Amino acid sequence: MLENMDLRDQIKKYFSSGFSNREILQLLKECHEINISNRSLERMLQRMNLYRRINKTDELGVANYIQQQLSTSGKLHGYRWMYHKCWMNGMIVSRETVRLILRHLDAEGVDLRARNRLRRQTYFSRGPNFVWHIDGYDKLKPYGIAINGCVDGFSRQLIWLHAYSTNSDPRVIAGYYMNAVSERQGCPHKIRIDMGTENIHVADMQHFLRLHGGDSQGADQSVISGPSTGNQRIEQWWLTLRKECIQFWLDLFDCLKGDGNFADSDLDKSLIQFCFLNSIQVRQQCGVGSLMLFFLVFGNPCLGLPIL
Template sequence: MAALQEACSELNRKPSERTIRTILKEGGARPRRPQSVEDRHNDPLLRTRIAILFYWECLEDAMIVDILAAEGWHMPLSAFVRMRKKLGMKRRLKQSEVDRREAEFKRIIKEELDEGRLSGYGRNLLQAHFATKEDRMLLLGRDRLFKYVKELDPIGLYNRTSSFTRRRGTYTTPGPDFCWSMDAHCKLEDFGFQIYAAIDAETRYILWIYCGPSSRTMVSVLAQYGRAAAHYGRTPHLIRVDKGKETLLLADGHFQHALRVRGPETTFTECFCFGTSVRNVRIESWWQQMTRAGLGQWGDYFRRLVKEGQYSKASKMDRISMKFIYTPMIRKQLQGFVRTWNKHKIRRQRNRPHVIPGRPHVLYNYSQRPNQGDPIDTEYIKALNETTKGWKIHEYLPKTTIEFCKDILRREGFPSGRAAPANFVQSLGKEEHEIAYARLRYRLRQLSDGEQASLEETLAPLGGRKWKPTSTSDEVLDLYKEHAEDEDQLLELNELFGDMAQLDFEGDGVDEEAAPEEFLPGLRRGLGRRGRLNPPLAIVQARDVRERMNQS
């Protein structure tokens, strides 16, 4: 219509829209019918995207419509609801159906409780957990689901409510990627498991979590940061960590990147903030949630093994047995909780108005507030990742050692060479994983000295990487010295920094495997992330925010 009117205007004729419609109708033209729900139903890409948003990300209808519109599929809410129902995606079951299947629902919940996966879960975490694990559980209302858990595990519910703590100190940030809060979880270090994670302070979105034998080394933390920056395509305006020496290379690396993308006038305190773990409230609060959700049970179990003489940190065979049996289990549990956390709904809190309600992954990926992160300098991040690619970040034991342990378990009656997942309800005796650990430990200890020596562990890259001290690094080190807790830590920092220029961490020439899903738990699937990088706030406003954070 518009094109025809424009053509007529070029001929100095201005027919009305009604005249044009009459001419088109007499010529046999018909108005184009808008795409119907049936037409959209036949689009496989759209069907797949809706299934991901509905089942995997557990979003409400209105949010799904907004996301689809941003990605090019426009439809009113009512049309989407009709399409969703035609695809068989229901929101609720009829009450009669719920009553009929009550025993089935309780059986599924009981299995999850027995495996220790629901410890400390509230209503929203429960709903997010079951929504993706069991499609049919998505049809169960949040309150009814919590009611079943309350009936099946009243003691666990009591322990959850009695363990609540109120954290002091709050702060707000101007948008996503303004501040990444990073910290290590040290409760399982004595057993060979080091855990490190980062959370976006604005949205509570878990950016990554790492479990391995060497998370608290300078190289490991730097490698995690570099891979996350490459994955998300941006770095935060500010990083907040504690005073551990493992963040020295991270501080220098992030500072030099900020100098490249913001300009040489950038100061260290404008992009890096460190203090005590108690003040790092975002990640510390999340560690409490993680501990209540099942991680704490591992500590209790491992301490029992030590008390019974079944594990000694000084024994190489014990360390290998522990890592082989339990690293995959702990990683799986951590990733399951991260996925649940990023999808669960944070409620609006009347007494804590600074808490932003919503689902962390939606708040992070589809925020209505300007993103405060810095676009990455691709060449710099690539070079940074090249320096650590020789160390395989996800390796917990060498492949030869893993295959040797699998062969032993196969001969001991475990066909897959692995034990079943942990189940902490041990009323029927020892669980399969504990039996597998005991047998593997016994067989490894029976090996000759030569055979034991041939079994290797994956050691932490304690030597640092090829890193030449610069004036920038000197500034970072001086700031760390100011915050050294005692003379021993100061001497250790001087020794570490003095050795960096002489120690190499070379790659072995082998391309590193792509970072698996469990390291960077982004929940978007199929299509790329929406949203463009917005420039950071004015430096004066950013400084005000940092001052409030330091005072909290």
């Protein structure tokens, strides 16, 4: 149970992220085991001077922000994603207002997203941190930028997501893994990896940490390897990442190449890394923050970590 001060901080964080009262109550119940009434929540919001209908951000200011986002990777966002980004940047605005502004400023993009229909495959995981899915993303690799990520199979929480000059060095991937284990004070029951050499150190570390797990999933059974096409959870995440972020950078770099400003040399790749690597990492993390909060309400909440 959270103390009163921590409870107010959590409520303020969720309110500032754009969640409704119903969604805040669900988050408190699922993630913090706190059950309060809607009236109690309203009183706490009033005492903290948090109102949705008072001191709303001027619609012109919201429109200017959305217009700015549409000139970057934000042009790939739907109105729900854009709504959370507005709130995360300190704007008080309704979801309907964001939807109408986005329809006015980017009608073509709204229509394209409306026609996109996805048929999802069935996926099952026993619980939080049972399986971590690890994979590299190479769409930007021709331009010198490689991405590596890890997703919890049950909650879809991003364990890590890093843009760097390589994602094929096993020492680099092992560093990502050990940082995550250290931060969470434990490791997953299993990891799902591809059969590439970049994952050999991660597999060895997982084997060692699960050597005395005391269950049927320990030691050699704690690592699942196979083709990239079978790594379903992380492959689904790459589709989301490309749609919401990476496609913008692909179009930008393709334009540079088409204009003769990129010759596929080591020097040009180094210049791309120098100019854009940090921006790509920051854009990714901003999008991840919105997505994780979204999944807490509409997906499976991340409940805890198995400490072995």
